Amino acid sequence: MLLTRKILFLIFLSLLVFDSFGQSELTEEIRVNLAGYPKEMPKTALVLSNSEGKKEVDLKTEDGKLVKRFSGIKMEESWEPFSTYYQIDFSEIQEVGNYYLAVPGTEIKSPEFQIGAFPAWQEDVVSFIRTQRCGFNPLTEEYCHQDDGLSFFGIWPDSTKVDARGGWHDAGDQLKYLITGSNTTARLLMTFQMQPESFIDEMNDMGIPMKNELPDILDEAKWGLDWILKLHPGPNELYHQVADDRDHRGFKLPHEDNADYGWGANSFRPVYFATGEPQGLSQYKSQATGISNLAGRSAATLALGYQVFISFPDYHEFAVQCLKAANELYLMGKKQEGYQQGNSYSAPYRYEENTWADDMEWAAAELFKISKEKEFLEDARRYASIIKEWSWMERDSASHYEMYPFVNMGHYALWQVGKEEDKKKMVEYFEHNLEQIQMRADQNPYGVGHLFIWCSNNLAAAVSTQAMLYEQMTGSKKYRSLMINHVNWLLGLNPWGTSMITGLPENADFPLDVHMPFWRILNVSVKGSLVDGPIWTSIHENMLGIELSEADEYAHLQPPHVKYMDDWMDYSTNEPTLDGSAELLMILTYLNHEK
Structure with a gap:
């Protein structure tokens, strides 16, 4: 039925662009x-x-x-x-x-x-994230990756068994990253804090339909928190990645993983220890100067977990466990300031995060909220003074996941707890970023100013979120149009006339033929995921291994300098993303509550 809907919609579009002689001629x-x-x-x-x-x-x-x-x-x-x-x-x-x-x-x-009221799609996004679970997957109703994994680069001999089960698959593939998993968990928690009444309870902790007196968004957040706790089994231990791009062996269901890391297909997978030094088990090495991006962001997330779960009597012990781990990870981050990137094995693509002070600022501010210890506030100020307004928003281009996360939540957290001078500085930093976006948007017919690099839709969602937070921080509507323009871009006000969210809106054009095993194998289109999004043609033409499976349905609409393809073979523009979908949560929830 979904495929029929898509075909009918495209026939409708074609009628708009063919003249009476049957020749393609774009008019309006x-x-x-x-x-x-x-x-x-x-x-x-x-x-x-x-x-x-x-x-x-x-x-x-x-x-x-x-x-x-x-x-x-x-x-x-x-x-x-x-x-x-x-x-x-x-x-x-x-x-x-x-x-x-x-x-x-x-x-x-x-x-x-x-x-009128913006659709309540935040539950669809939470539902999509649920389908990415590793361990027990509610969509397939199967257990997967029960042998995760064997440690490398750690304090134990290589190939020592550790328990890294759980977490989420990285959407189109089945790797698991603390880099993105920590941010995804944090966004779930922050969104609940923003509008706790917005979320329903229909699923239990396993993601199966059964109420459990906990909103589903928190079931999902706890799934992420549990995994972070597993990756931190001791006061001086932190693992940051499970598996690598040896995973990329075509589409397969998680419980039928055919990837072989040296111990046979569907068996053990490597678990990388955060050392603060470059890593790699083959020719491609990551960059690293420390671990405080991972430790800081995880500490902030666990502190948020404490703030949320301490108010639920049945989860008091869990909340205390989160706070203990948050303090330990924060100290680890202070001892090894710097960043650790994701690891690759057989291709040069990896998460190239290279900032860290924002994550430590975030952790310090969240821990200050809980403890009121002045040292945390002083640390947050120091880290804020290191990162300042530095962001991808200040750049004309950036590497893949450079300066991640794409909104500096550390500045927002410090604004929440700081004195008037702190609040003023944090607003100035956010405003400086938004001004850079606004200048680019003023030169763009769609009124958007994000970069068309890999995962550009994440950046569009980030602009909207930062503009929304700025409005909350100041009461000013100065960037309201900028906020809405980037939401519009994601929802059809773009050259292709398509939503960038799978399955939504149901009666319009949306990504269907996505780079996703559930679609390719089960013919299941999962609602609520943000796809990678359009990228500059100069990048698209140099991506490895992209060859469309069929004629481009948007060929007559493609600008020469930016490309988007709704084709399962285009992993660069049409792969659903875990953390990109989480990036949507706050802005969608906010819009759903606007009168």
Whole structure:
């Protein structure tokens, strides 16, 4: 049924671009946020055209009643294959309902969208994350990777058995990373703190339908916390990665893993110890100067776990365990300041995080919230003064996962607990970042300023989140349009007219043919995952091993400099991501509660 829906939608699109002689000729298309618009937020659309002149567009109700005719504002910038872009601003319309936009006197119209409450999709995102569980997987209802794993580079002899079961697969493949798993867990916890009443209880701790008096988002957060605790089995121990790119042996279900790391298929996998030094079991070596990105972010996450779970009587002992580990990891981070990257084996691709002070700032601020010990606040200030406004937002390009996480949550945490001078500095840092994004957005017809590097959708979600946090910190709506423009981009207001979230909205175009084993093997499309997203053509053309499985359905819409493909063979633009999906949680939850 999903495939039929996708085909019908593409037939509809094709009718818009073929003239009476059957020849492909792009004339005009309308781009909107396919999810709709919160009633009191900015509401814009774009007309993509190959003709110039006055442009008018009608806003109509779902039954075709004219609400108002709007004049388009010609944009200074446009992207091929269209020569002219016109912005339609209908922010004044606040009546709740279903609408569409249409060009008068033509058959050109937009998909329907709503004005009103933003959909409650945060539960879909949590549900997607649940399907990525390692150990017991609720989607397959099978146990996997029960032999994780054998330690390397650690304080024990190589190949010593350790317990690294649990955690989440890295979406399209079955590696497990503390780099992303810690951030995913933290976002689950922070989102619950932001709107605790927003989340339902339908699943138990195993992810099986059965209420357990704990919101499902916290069941998922605890799954992540449990794994972090396993990777920290002693006061001076921290493991950071399970498996490596030897995993990449085609699509397979987790319990049928055919990867062989030297002990036979579907057997032991390496577990990498965080040493603070470069690592690699083959020709490709990671970079490292310390471990405080991993230790700091994990400490912050565990401190958040304490803050949340201490209020649940049945989880008091667990909360105390999280706090103890948080303090130990924080000390480890202080002793080995610097960063540890992800490891690869047979290809040069890895998570290239190279910042760490933001993670230690985050941990110190979260621990200060709990203990009120001045040393933590002083540490948070010191680490903030090291990282300052440094972010990918300050750059015109960046390496893969450089300066991760993509929002400096340390600054936000210090803003929460700091004095007035601290708060002022943290706001200035966030504002400096957002100004850099705004300058790029002003030169972009879609009003977005994130970078089109690998996992660009994570960056778009990060801009929206940081703008939302800035508004919370200041009360200013200065970057509200910037926030909404990046949400719009992810939800159809982009060159391809497609959502970047699998399965959502259900009645529109969304990623279907994704780089994901559940889709390729089981023909199951899992809702709620953010795919990697568009990348610069110069990057896309040099990615290894990309050859589309079928003709590009967006070929007639592709700008020459940016590419996106809904094709399972394109792992660079169409692979669902674990932490990218978690990046969505806060902004989706916030929008769902906007009146």
